[in-house]
Amino acid sequence: CTPDTTSINLTESDRQSIETRLKEMHPKELNTMLKDTVGRATISKVVASRLLASSLRHASRFTEAIEQCHTTYSLAVQVRDTIEMTKALNDLATNFRRIGSLGDATEWHYRALQLSEEFSDKESYTARKNMTIAYNGIGNIDLTLKYYEEARDYFAQALEVETSLGSHLGQAINYANIGSIY
Secondary structure, three states, X not given: OOOOOOOOOOOXXXXXXXXXXXXXXXXXHHHHHHHHOOOOOOHHHHHHHHHHHHHHHHOOOHXXXXXXXXXXXXXXXXXXXXXXXXXXXXXXXXXXXXXOOHHHHHHHHHXXXXXXXXXXXXXXXXXXXXXXXXXXXXXXXXXXXXXXHHHHHHHHHHHHHXXXXXXXXXXXXXXXXXXXXX
16 A cells, blocks of 8 residues: 555544544444444544554553554555554554564554655644654654664654644653653
């Protein structure tokens, strides 16, 4: 699947609506929804799968979360949704980072970053946020490995995007990350 092709032209508002509706569901309901729905992938299935993976990560069920992230990525490829592919790759990297598998985490964050950079819609809030998540993830890995200069560079790139997005939380996180280097 080429990064620029998506069979779904969803607006940010459409995406937010789907996300909001599915966030109200319990993880068991999301799992049931994924198992009960047959046929081709839909954006709702992708989002449900991503939310289920997130709930597994928050419950420290990392092996299951990693498996679910792979499912999410596969569904996102099927619907040709680059935004969701990038989210799945970043989530996969985060899970690997949490279990200390930094090589795997690095690989997945770089794949997410590459996909973000190749995506034609570089200006939407979500696309830019995905890029920032990859920058932060790589920065955190570099920080863990004590590659302070590289970490600072990635955190600075993330801070620049978060500032342009007007995300005060994102800016605070990046200032804290930069501060932890020193």
